[in-house]
Amino acid sequence: MTVDDGIRLGIPAGTGAGAGAGEERCRRRWWLRGSKDFDEEIEQLKGPDGNALIPWILMVIGPAGDILSGKVALPWLAGAGLAVFCVLYVATVRTAFAERWRSGPVPFRLLCALAAVTLALAITCGDNFLLLFVLVSLGVGSVAKSRRHLGLMLTPLSAAAGITAGLWHMGFWSTVSLAYGTFLSGLVVSVIITLFHAVAQLKETRQQLARSAVAQERMRFSRDLHDLLGHTLSVIVVKSEAARRIAPRDLDAALTQVADIESVGRQALTEIREAVTGYREGSLSTELDRARSALTASDVDVVVQESGPPLPPQTEALLGWVVREGVTNVIRHSGASAARIELSTAGGRARLTITDNGCGRAAAPATGVTRTGTGLRGLTERLAAAGGSLTSGPAAGGGFRVAAVLPVEDGGTAP
Structure with a gap:
């Protein structure tokens, strides 16, 4: 297509x-x-x-x-x-x-x-x-x-x-x-x-x-195609590598990874069909579950912390894209061994932060200058259109940090 x-x-x-x-x-x-x-x-x-x-x-x-x-x-x-x-x-x-x-x-x-x-x-x-x-x-x-x-x-x-x-x-x-x-x-x-x-x-x-x-x-x-398939394909690659590594010594565990690959592939196919027909709605909880699974399969220790009241569907959908893109970047670029995802809602704003302890997502080796990829640029445009913002760059204690902020109206409806 x-x-x-x-x-x-x-x-x-x-x-x-x-x-x-x-x-x-x-x-x-x-x-x-x-x-x-x-x-x-x-x-x-x-x-x-x-x-x-x-x-x-x-x-x-x-x-x-x-x-x-x-x-x-x-x-x-x-x-x-x-x-x-x-x-x-x-x-x-x-x-x-x-x-x-x-x-x-x-x-x-x-x-x-x-x-x-x-x-x-x-x-x-x-x-x-x-x-x-x-x-x-x-x-x-x-x-x-x-x-x-x-x-x-x-x-x-x-x-x-x-x-x-x-x-x-x-x-x-x-x-x-x-x-x-x-x-x-x-x-x-x-x-x-x-x-x-x-x-x-x-x-x-x-x-x-x-x-x-x-x-x-x-x-x-x-941009949607990149956001939709980038994370899914990264998970499939990671799980395939994991299955190949453990197959010689633990066939059952390898088969479990293969089953996960099948599940992720089917889910990706469903999402593409739903996106084409215009009915796809992102779920933040689903994206967080996938993030845990993908990071764990990549040998990255992950901590997910949530606080605050439930978010409206529109805000959840946008933050779900942020989780998807941020976790994909951690898996593909950071080389991290630990990651943290924090979600909080207070003062009429929802804040999502993804940090890792890697080498910095897109730092050029010779210059140390951080470059923003296509996915992060697309997310920045989306959040800006909804009245929010997205910042990314090296974290204070090392690694990489992606922070998204979105306004949330009182009563649980997005503006």
């Missing part, structure tokens, strides 16, 4: 650490949906390309009608100007959204040319040619890169539309309507584009968060 398989099976984040049912359900829905859906959503969310603004060019039907009906003095010149207007309008809105051109000066220059042609046509022809200011406003909404630029371009454009309408004696309300419509058209286009980009950024951010959550889940699963 790979890490991705574990993720898709919906293993809860608190496997062995008392994760809440609500958190588990949320995580399962998250992983069952998968990050592929997010990739598909982003792929389907294509950026605006200006095509939605091109149909508005049909507004030139009004000015074209004026040319055909003979309302314009120089129809051939007005027709040529209207054709140039159409080309400039399409070029402006397309370059405003094109990846190649939108960050450069080309869209703005085309917009300026479009505005100049519009102003010339409106002043010389009037009537329906005044509606071309609205199309220029749409181009402004497409080209403007900020609200400041939008205001600086829309304000003079609307003023020019109103003044030109006044020159043709369009009446007060017609003049005001044209100026207001020109300003509002560009503003609406700019707002829609801004909202579109905001939605696209939000979906892209959600995709990044999904990928980050997948990476964190992979790390959590690998």
Whole structure:
């Protein structure tokens, strides 16, 4: 089973650490949906390309009608100007959204040319040619890169539309309507584009968060796998070595060790199945019993001291992981002949300390610098997430010491 398989099976984040049912359900829905859906959503969310603004060019039907009906003095010149207007309008809105051109000066220059042609046509022809200011406003909404630029371009454009309408004696309300419509058209286009980009950024951010959550889940699963199997495999190795040593002189004792190996293997298989299905709950008393058995089989004298009231399940689960990892380190790294496990609950806090008289768990021979292994780093993260702490290092009288502290609420419930 790979890490991705574990993720898709919906293993809860608190496997062995008392994760809440609500958190588990949320995580399962998250992983069952998968990050592929997010990739598909982003792929389907294509950026605006200006095509939605091109149909508005049909507004030139009004000015074209004026040319055909003979309302314009120089129809051939007005027709040529209207054709140039159409080309400039399409070029402006397309370059405003094109990846190649939108960050450069080309869209703005085309917009300026479009505005100049519009102003010339409106002043010389009037009537329906005044509606071309609205199309220029749409181009402004497409080209403007900020609200400041939008205001600086829309304000003079609307003023020019109103003044030109006044020159043709369009009446007060017609003049005001044209100026207001020109300003509002560009503003609406700019707002829609801004909202579109905001939605696209939000979906892209959600995709990044999904990928980050997948990476964190992979790390959590690998940490759980280490905590779950590291201790068990260490016990199996120790008991196998013990069986091999005593088999020549005491076959019954060796068979007892082999039976223990079988029991530990079956228990490990059960734990893996329970972890995959999301129902595993750590038991501190079980871990302490296993610790006694494993340390004794490794010829390590162990003393377990417990004091205080019973702990809530979540706290027991976390401390059970600490016992598992700490005892595994004593067996595999310390070379100790004696170990002590102390558990006490007082003042709203549970304290678990594991000490040994070995050479120090991870001290580099040349430097004497203590290095923290993967298991202890994972436990430190778990306890920190629950409001507790984990410290490890050389003990005062020699050997190695692991100390865990977790808050416990009054009444036996963990925070």
